[in-house]
Amino acid sequence: MNIIKFDLHCPYCGKTFDLELEENATQDDLIEECPLCGHGIDIQLMLSPEGKIIDAEIHRIDGDTDE
Numbered sequence: 001m002n003i004i005k006f007d008l009h010c011p012y013c014g015k016t017f018d019l020e021l022e023e024n025a026t027q028d029d030l031i032e033e034c035p036l037c038g039h040g041i042d043i044q045l046m047l048s049p050e051g052k053i054i055d056a057e058i059h060r061i062d063g064d065t066d067e
């Protein structure tokens with residue numbers, strides 16, 4: 001199983017961190033903690049028809065869309 005890595009930009013502290021995921025996702029929405037500030041981040045994955053992750057988008061859990 002392949003591991004793919006994304007550079008994500010934390011919407012809370014503004015720092016970039018690496019997120020490593022298995023290429024074949026079983027869900028398209030997950031919560032990860034920022035390793036730098038500890039805030040929970042809602043991560044939405046875009047999956048190919050084969051179930052492989054092709055992109056990841058982050059959202060603030062509190063629903064504030066101002067980025």
Ligand SMILES: [Zn+2]
Binds near residue numbers: 013
């Ligand atoms: Zn952070």
